[in-house]
Amino acid sequence: MGEMCDRPKNTNVRLSLPAVCIVWQTAMIILFGVFIRYNEESDTHWVEYKKENNIPSDIENDFYFRYPSFQDVHVMIFVGFGFLMTFLKRYSFGAVGFNFLIAAFGLQWALLMQGWFHSLDYTDGKIKIGVENLINADFCVAGCLIAYGAVLGKVSPVQLMVLTLFGITLFAVEEYIILDLIHARDAGGSMVIHTFGGYYGLSISWMLYRPNLDQSSRLQGSVYHSDLFAMIGTLFLWMFWPSFNSAITDHGDGQHRAAINTYLALASTVLTTVAVSSLFQKHGKLDMVHIQNSTLAGGVAVGTAAEFMLMPYGSLIVGFCCGILSTLGYIYLTPFMEKYMKIQDTCGIHNLHAMPGVIGGIVGAITAAAASESVYGAEGLINTFDFEGEFKNMVPTKQGGHQAAGLCVAICFGIGGGILVGFILRLPIWGDPADDNCFDDEPYWEVSHRSVHL
Amino acid sequence: MGEMCDRPKNTNVRLSLPAVCIVWQTAMIILFGVFIRYNEESDTHWVEYKKENNIPSDIENDFYFRYPSFQDVHVMIFVGFGFLMTFLKRYSFGAVGFNFLIAAFGLQWALLMQGWFHSLDYTDGKIKIGVENLINADFCVAGCLIAYGAVLGKVSPVQLMVLTLFGITLFAVEEYIILDLIHARDAGGSMVIHTFGGYYGLSISWMLYRPNLDQSSRLQGSVYHSDLFAMIGTLFLWMFWPSFNSAITDHGDGQHRAAINTYLALASTVLTTVAVSSLFQKHGKLDMVHIQNSTLAGGVAVGTAAEFMLMPYGSLIVGFCCGILSTLGYIYLTPFMEKYMKIQDTCGIHNLHAMPGVIGGIVGAITAAAASESVYGAEGLINTFDFEGEFKNMVPTKQGGHQAAGLCVAICFGIGGGILVGFILRLPIWGDPADDNCFDDEPYWEVSHRSVHL
Amino acid sequence: MGEMCDRPKNTNVRLSLPAVCIVWQTAMIILFGVFIRYNEESDTHWVEYKKENNIPSDIENDFYFRYPSFQDVHVMIFVGFGFLMTFLKRYSFGAVGFNFLIAAFGLQWALLMQGWFHSLDYTDGKIKIGVENLINADFCVAGCLIAYGAVLGKVSPVQLMVLTLFGITLFAVEEYIILDLIHARDAGGSMVIHTFGGYYGLSISWMLYRPNLDQSSRLQGSVYHSDLFAMIGTLFLWMFWPSFNSAITDHGDGQHRAAINTYLALASTVLTTVAVSSLFQKHGKLDMVHIQNSTLAGGVAVGTAAEFMLMPYGSLIVGFCCGILSTLGYIYLTPFMEKYMKIQDTCGIHNLHAMPGVIGGIVGAITAAAASESVYGAEGLINTFDFEGEFKNMVPTKQGGHQAAGLCVAICFGIGGGILVGFILRLPIWGDPADDNCFDDEPYWEVSHRSVHL
Structure with a gap:
C-alpha cells in the first residue's frame, strides 16, 4: 500500500519543461535587449578606443x-x-544532457546577475560584456552543476532549471558580498564556487531526502564503459583546472603563477588518492570512484591561494592533504552522511567540492595573512591583493580575516539557499521520479525504441 | 530475383582505395613542391621582416x-x-575513421585550391601559407564533412574521397565568387560552408537514392553508448563554435565580438531545442537525436553575422528560432524528404546545416543592410565590412544585397555541384555497399575477428 | 606443474603501492621546498622586473x-x-588510470631533474620555473608513457612507478647530453622523447619476456567500443601534435613553422596508412590498430625538423613514408619481434615511436646539414640553429653530424637504460600479474562488484 501510494508519480514533463524553457528564454531575450551591450573591447568602436587610449596593438x-x-x-x-x-x-543521458541544458540557461542568467553587480555602466544603465564576463558566467554555472551532482538521478529537468535559476541568483549576491564588500580574493573560487555550490547541493539533497531510495539500488552502480566515459570528464577537468584557476587572475605573473600552482597541486593529489584508495580496499585494489573524483580535490583546494605566493611546495602540500581527505570522505563520510544525516549525495560532492572548498578558503586565509613585502615585493603585494582605492590601507593580516569572513558567507549562503530552494523543490508539481525510478533515463528520455539498452 | 540482382555488389576496395590514397597523396606532394612555401610570418626571414616593418615584438x-x-x-x-x-x-568506425581520412586529404587539397585564389604571391608564383591558411583549409574541409553526414553509411571510402576532391574544388571557386567577387562577408561560413555543404550533400544523397534502404533498417538505430559517443562530438562542436566563427575575423574587436555572439546564440538554441523535443514527443520525453544536432543550429545561423553588431539579444533571438526550426525539421521534414523527395539524409544535415545556413545568410544580409555609422562608428563600419579599395564606395544597404547574392551562389553551387558529383558517384566502380549492407562497418573494417560485435 | 608454479603470483599491492605513492610524494614536497621557486615571469616581482627590463606589456x-x-x-x-x-x-581502467598516476608523479620528478640541468639559478641554488618548464616536464613524462605502451597489461602499478622514476632520470641526463653538450636541436623530441622512450620500453619488455603469454590471449583483443575509446586518444594526439612540436620552439616564426610542418606531415600519414592497411588485408578491409597508431607516425618523424625550413612538401614526404613504414611494421615487424626477438610490444610502440623517432632523427640531421644562408637568411640561420655563444663558429654540415650523434645517444640511453631497469623490474617483489592474468583490470581494480564486465 505504501508502495502503491508512492509509485504513481507523474514524470511527464511535456508541458512544464517546454513552458519553462520557452518562457525563461524569452525573458532572457527581453532582459538582454534592455540591458546587455558589448564592452569597449568587443565593440566596433574599439578602433577609436585604441587610439584614444594609446593602445599600441590589437x-x-x-x-x-x-x-x-x-x-x-x-x-x-x-x-x-x-x-x-x-x-x-x-543515467548517462540525463547526466550529460541535463548538464548541457542547465549550463546553457545558467550562463545567460549569470551574465545578467553578475553584470548588474559588476559590469553596469552607470552612464547609460547598460551591462557591458567581454570575454571576462563569459568566463565569470561559466564560473557561476559551475556552482549549480556542482549542486546537480548531489541530486543526480533523483530530480526532474524542471527541478534542475529551478535549482539553477535560484542558484545563479544566490551565487551572484554571495559573490558580490565576498569579493566586493568583504574584499576577499578568490581567483579559482574555492569559496565562491565550490564551497557555496557544494553546500547548496547538499542542503537541497537533505531537503529532498528519499528514505526508500534503495528501491532503485539496482541502477545505482556503474558498468565498465560508463566508468570510462566518466574518466573523460575527470581528465578534462583535471587537465584544464590550471586554466580555471588562472582565467580571471591578473595579467602577467598572476595568470602564470595560478596555473603553475594548480598544475602542481593536482599532480600531488593523484598520488595520495591512489595511495588511500588502495590502502583502504580489500586486496589493495583501486576504486574508480576515487580516481574519478578525489584526484580533482587539489584543484578545488588551491583555488583561492593559486594567485598568491603559495610556493610550488605549498601547492604540493595542499594537494597531498586533499587527496587523502577526499578519498577518506568517499570511504567513510558519504555512507555516514546517508545513514545518519539523511544526505544522499549521488556524486559525493561533499568530498570533491564542499570539503576541499572549505580547505581552500582556509589555505587562502592563512596564505594571505602570512603575505609580506619581503616575499611579494612592495608593488607585488599591492597588485596581488588589490590594496587600492578604499582598501589601500589594508594589510595582509587583516586580509586573512576578510578571507575567513568570505568563507563563512559562502557556507551560509550555500546552506541557507539550499534549504530554501529544497523547500520549493518539494512541491509536488515538478515531475520528479518515484523512488524505484531514480537513476534511470527512461522517464525523461526516449531510450527504448532506439537502443538495445546495454 | 530483384534482390539477387541487387545483392552481389562488390565492396572490396583493396585496389581502388590504396590507389586513390597513394596517387592523390603523391600528387599533393608534387603540387606542394611546385607551389607552396611559408609566408613571411612562418619563414626564417621573419626576423628580418620584423625589422623592416617595425614590428615591435614576436x-x-x-x-x-x-x-x-x-x-x-x-x-x-x-x-x-x-x-x-x-x-x-x-557504423562508428566508418563515422570517425572515414571522417579522419577525408579531412586529412581535403585539407591538403584545400591549401592548394584556396591558395591559388587567395594567397598566390604573383612575384614568384608561389602560394605563401601561414596559420590563417590552415584555418581556412579546415573550414573548406568542413563543407565536405557536412555532405558526408547526408550519405553516412551508404557510400564507400573511395566515393567519399571523390566527394571530397570535387567538394573542395567547388568550395574554393564558390568561396572566391562570394567573398572576393561579390564582396559578401561570411566570417563563420553560414553561406560558404554550411549552406553549400548542406545542399551539396543533400543533392548527392538524392542522386544516390536507394529505394530499398529499409533492408538495412535493423542497423539504422543507435545503442545507449553510441549515443554517448555522439555527445562527445556534439559538445566539442558546441563549445568550440565561438572559435570557429571568430577564427578568421579581424584582430581585436572582430574576434572578440564574434565569439560572444556565437556563445550566446548557441546557449539560446539549447533551450528551444529541449522545449520542442519534449513538446512533440509522446510523454514529453527528450530525443537524443535533437539534443545531439539541433543544439548546434544556432552556431550555424549566427555564422555570417557573428562579426557584425548583431547585439547580444540579436544573437539570442537567432538561436531561439533556430533551435525550434531545426528540431521541427528532424520531426517533420526529414521523414517528409525521405518519403516524398527521395532524399535520404542519414544525419539530418538539412536541419543542422542547410536550413540554418540559409537563415544565417538572411540574418547576415539584414544585419549588414541595417548597419549604420551611429552604431558602428565611422571607422568601425569601414573596418567591419571592409569598405576599402575598390569597394570604398559601398554602403550598408547595398552590402545587404551583396550578402543575399552570395547566399544564392552558395545554394546554386551546392545543388549543382551535388548533382554533378552524384552522377559520377553512381558509376558502378566505387565499391559501395548493397542496400542490406548499409550502416555496417563490416564491409570496410576488420571487425569480426577482434570484437564481440555488440 | 609448470603452470602451478607459475600461477600463485601475488598481485596484492595494498602495501607497496600506497607506500611508494606516499613516500615518493613526500620526497617531492621536500625537494620542491628546498629547490623550486617561481621564475621572474611567474613571481610577484614581475611588475618590477618588467620596468627594469623595459618590457612594454604583460x-x-x-x-x-x-x-x-x-x-x-x-x-x-x-x-x-x-x-x-x-x-x-x-584493461581500459589500467590504461587510462595508471597513465594518469605515472604522469602525475613523473611531471614532478621531471621538474626537478630537468630543473637541475637547465633552470638552476646559480646565485641562490634554486630552480626557477615557468610555463616552459611545465611543457618540458610533460615532454619528459611522454618518454615514460611511450615505454608503458610496450608493457601495457603485463606489469603492476608499482613497476610502472619504478619505470617512471628511472625513465625520467635517464631522460633528463640524455636530454642534457644531446641538447646542451652535443648541441643537437630537437624541438619535437623525435630523438630525445620518441627514440629514447621507444627503445627504453622495448628493452624493458625484452627483459620481462613472458614465454607463456598466450595464456591470456582471450583478453588480448579489443571490443567495438574499446576501439572507439582508443580513437579519442588517437585524435587528440593527432590534432594537438602541431602544438607538441611547436611548444618550445622559438617565439614567432619558429612556433609558426613547426606547427605548419607537423600539421602537414600528419595529414599525409593518414592517407598512406589507410592505403597500406587496406592493401595488405584480405578483402581490403581497414584495421583499427593501424588507424589508431600509424596515422600518428608522421608527427613523430617530423619532430626534430619541424622548426627547420623543411618546406611544406618536405613535411608531406616525411609523413608519406612514415605512414607506410609504420603500418608495415604493425603487419610484419611486431609479430616477427615477438616470435624471434622475444619482444612483446603490446601497443606496437616500435612502429609508432621508436622507428619513426629514428627516422625523425635522420631527417633532422639531413635537413640541418643541408641548411644554407640562401634559404634561411643570415640571421635566420643563426636563430634557428642557435649558432651563438660557444657554438658561434658552428656550420650546418657540422650541425648535421651533431644531430646524428644525438640520435645515437638517444638509442644507447634507451636500450641501456631499459636493460638496467628491466633487470630491476624482474625482482619478484613488485606484484606483477601471472601470465593468465595479464591484460585484465581485475587484479588491480575493483570491477566485479560494480559492473557487468561486458
Whole structure:
C-alpha cells in the first residue's frame, strides 16, 4: 500500500519543461535587449578606443589574454562536469544532457546577475560584456552543476532549471558580498564556487531526502564503459583546472603563477588518492570512484591561494592533504552522511567540492595573512591583493580575516539557499521520479525504441 | 530475383582505395613542391621582416592571434564531426575513421585550391601559407564533412574521397565568387560552408537514392553508448563554435565580438531545442537525436553575422528560432524528404546545416543592410565590412544585397555541384555497399575477428 | 606443474603501492621546498622586473606565447596517451588510470631533474620555473608513457612507478647530453622523447619476456567500443601534435613553422596508412590498430625538423613514408619481434615511436646539414640553429653530424637504460600479474562488484 501510494508519480514533463524553457528564454531575450551591450573591447568602436587610449596593438585586447583560458573553462563546464556524471549505468543521458541544458540557461542568467553587480555602466544603465564576463558566467554555472551532482538521478529537468535559476541568483549576491564588500580574493573560487555550490547541493539533497531510495539500488552502480566515459570528464577537468584557476587572475605573473600552482597541486593529489584508495580496499585494489573524483580535490583546494605566493611546495602540500581527505570522505563520510544525516549525495560532492572548498578558503586565509613585502615585493603585494582605492590601507593580516569572513558567507549562503530552494523543490508539481525510478533515463528520455539498452 | 540482382555488389576496395590514397597523396606532394612555401610570418626571414616593418615584438605574429582558435577548429573537424556521426550502432568506425581520412586529404587539397585564389604571391608564383591558411583549409574541409553526414553509411571510402576532391574544388571557386567577387562577408561560413555543404550533400544523397534502404533498417538505430559517443562530438562542436566563427575575423574587436555572439546564440538554441523535443514527443520525453544536432543550429545561423553588431539579444533571438526550426525539421521534414523527395539524409544535415545556413545568410544580409555609422562608428563600419579599395564606395544597404547574392551562389553551387558529383558517384566502380549492407562497418573494417560485435 | 608454479603470483599491492605513492610524494614536497621557486615571469616581482627590463606589456610574458600549446600538450599526455591505450577489452581502467598516476608523479620528478640541468639559478641554488618548464616536464613524462605502451597489461602499478622514476632520470641526463653538450636541436623530441622512450620500453619488455603469454590471449583483443575509446586518444594526439612540436620552439616564426610542418606531415600519414592497411588485408578491409597508431607516425618523424625550413612538401614526404613504414611494421615487424626477438610490444610502440623517432632523427640531421644562408637568411640561420655563444663558429654540415650523434645517444640511453631497469623490474617483489592474468583490470581494480564486465 505504501508502495502503491508512492509509485504513481507523474514524470511527464511535456508541458512544464517546454513552458519553462520557452518562457525563461524569452525573458532572457527581453532582459538582454534592455540591458546587455558589448564592452569597449568587443565593440566596433574599439578602433577609436585604441587610439584614444594609446593602445599600441590589437594584441592588448583582453580577448588575447583570456580567450584560451575561457575555452578551457568552457570545456570543463560542458564536457568535464557533464561526462564526470555519466558513470551511472543507466543515467548517462540525463547526466550529460541535463548538464548541457542547465549550463546553457545558467550562463545567460549569470551574465545578467553578475553584470548588474559588476559590469553596469552607470552612464547609460547598460551591462557591458567581454570575454571576462563569459568566463565569470561559466564560473557561476559551475556552482549549480556542482549542486546537480548531489541530486543526480533523483530530480526532474524542471527541478534542475529551478535549482539553477535560484542558484545563479544566490551565487551572484554571495559573490558580490565576498569579493566586493568583504574584499576577499578568490581567483579559482574555492569559496565562491565550490564551497557555496557544494553546500547548496547538499542542503537541497537533505531537503529532498528519499528514505526508500534503495528501491532503485539496482541502477545505482556503474558498468565498465560508463566508468570510462566518466574518466573523460575527470581528465578534462583535471587537465584544464590550471586554466580555471588562472582565467580571471591578473595579467602577467598572476595568470602564470595560478596555473603553475594548480598544475602542481593536482599532480600531488593523484598520488595520495591512489595511495588511500588502495590502502583502504580489500586486496589493495583501486576504486574508480576515487580516481574519478578525489584526484580533482587539489584543484578545488588551491583555488583561492593559486594567485598568491603559495610556493610550488605549498601547492604540493595542499594537494597531498586533499587527496587523502577526499578519498577518506568517499570511504567513510558519504555512507555516514546517508545513514545518519539523511544526505544522499549521488556524486559525493561533499568530498570533491564542499570539503576541499572549505580547505581552500582556509589555505587562502592563512596564505594571505602570512603575505609580506619581503616575499611579494612592495608593488607585488599591492597588485596581488588589490590594496587600492578604499582598501589601500589594508594589510595582509587583516586580509586573512576578510578571507575567513568570505568563507563563512559562502557556507551560509550555500546552506541557507539550499534549504530554501529544497523547500520549493518539494512541491509536488515538478515531475520528479518515484523512488524505484531514480537513476534511470527512461522517464525523461526516449531510450527504448532506439537502443538495445546495454 | 530483384534482390539477387541487387545483392552481389562488390565492396572490396583493396585496389581502388590504396590507389586513390597513394596517387592523390603523391600528387599533393608534387603540387606542394611546385607551389607552396611559408609566408613571411612562418619563414626564417621573419626576423628580418620584423625589422623592416617595425614590428615591435614576436607576439604580433599572426600565430598568436589565431593559433588557439585554429586548434579549437581542428578539434571540431576531427573529433566534433567525427564523433557526432558515431551514433549508429554499427557504423562508428566508418563515422570517425572515414571522417579522419577525408579531412586529412581535403585539407591538403584545400591549401592548394584556396591558395591559388587567395594567397598566390604573383612575384614568384608561389602560394605563401601561414596559420590563417590552415584555418581556412579546415573550414573548406568542413563543407565536405557536412555532405558526408547526408550519405553516412551508404557510400564507400573511395566515393567519399571523390566527394571530397570535387567538394573542395567547388568550395574554393564558390568561396572566391562570394567573398572576393561579390564582396559578401561570411566570417563563420553560414553561406560558404554550411549552406553549400548542406545542399551539396543533400543533392548527392538524392542522386544516390536507394529505394530499398529499409533492408538495412535493423542497423539504422543507435545503442545507449553510441549515443554517448555522439555527445562527445556534439559538445566539442558546441563549445568550440565561438572559435570557429571568430577564427578568421579581424584582430581585436572582430574576434572578440564574434565569439560572444556565437556563445550566446548557441546557449539560446539549447533551450528551444529541449522545449520542442519534449513538446512533440509522446510523454514529453527528450530525443537524443535533437539534443545531439539541433543544439548546434544556432552556431550555424549566427555564422555570417557573428562579426557584425548583431547585439547580444540579436544573437539570442537567432538561436531561439533556430533551435525550434531545426528540431521541427528532424520531426517533420526529414521523414517528409525521405518519403516524398527521395532524399535520404542519414544525419539530418538539412536541419543542422542547410536550413540554418540559409537563415544565417538572411540574418547576415539584414544585419549588414541595417548597419549604420551611429552604431558602428565611422571607422568601425569601414573596418567591419571592409569598405576599402575598390569597394570604398559601398554602403550598408547595398552590402545587404551583396550578402543575399552570395547566399544564392552558395545554394546554386551546392545543388549543382551535388548533382554533378552524384552522377559520377553512381558509376558502378566505387565499391559501395548493397542496400542490406548499409550502416555496417563490416564491409570496410576488420571487425569480426577482434570484437564481440555488440 | 609448470603452470602451478607459475600461477600463485601475488598481485596484492595494498602495501607497496600506497607506500611508494606516499613516500615518493613526500620526497617531492621536500625537494620542491628546498629547490623550486617561481621564475621572474611567474613571481610577484614581475611588475618590477618588467620596468627594469623595459618590457612594454604583460602580453610579453612567456605565458601568453606558450600556455595554449602547453594545454594542448597536457591533453595529449593525459587523454591522448591514456585513451590510446584503452583499446584492450578488459584493461581500459589500467590504461587510462595508471597513465594518469605515472604522469602525475613523473611531471614532478621531471621538474626537478630537468630543473637541475637547465633552470638552476646559480646565485641562490634554486630552480626557477615557468610555463616552459611545465611543457618540458610533460615532454619528459611522454618518454615514460611511450615505454608503458610496450608493457601495457603485463606489469603492476608499482613497476610502472619504478619505470617512471628511472625513465625520467635517464631522460633528463640524455636530454642534457644531446641538447646542451652535443648541441643537437630537437624541438619535437623525435630523438630525445620518441627514440629514447621507444627503445627504453622495448628493452624493458625484452627483459620481462613472458614465454607463456598466450595464456591470456582471450583478453588480448579489443571490443567495438574499446576501439572507439582508443580513437579519442588517437585524435587528440593527432590534432594537438602541431602544438607538441611547436611548444618550445622559438617565439614567432619558429612556433609558426613547426606547427605548419607537423600539421602537414600528419595529414599525409593518414592517407598512406589507410592505403597500406587496406592493401595488405584480405578483402581490403581497414584495421583499427593501424588507424589508431600509424596515422600518428608522421608527427613523430617530423619532430626534430619541424622548426627547420623543411618546406611544406618536405613535411608531406616525411609523413608519406612514415605512414607506410609504420603500418608495415604493425603487419610484419611486431609479430616477427615477438616470435624471434622475444619482444612483446603490446601497443606496437616500435612502429609508432621508436622507428619513426629514428627516422625523425635522420631527417633532422639531413635537413640541418643541408641548411644554407640562401634559404634561411643570415640571421635566420643563426636563430634557428642557435649558432651563438660557444657554438658561434658552428656550420650546418657540422650541425648535421651533431644531430646524428644525438640520435645515437638517444638509442644507447634507451636500450641501456631499459636493460638496467628491466633487470630491476624482474625482482619478484613488485606484484606483477601471472601470465593468465595479464591484460585484465581485475587484479588491480575493483570491477566485479560494480559492473557487468561486458
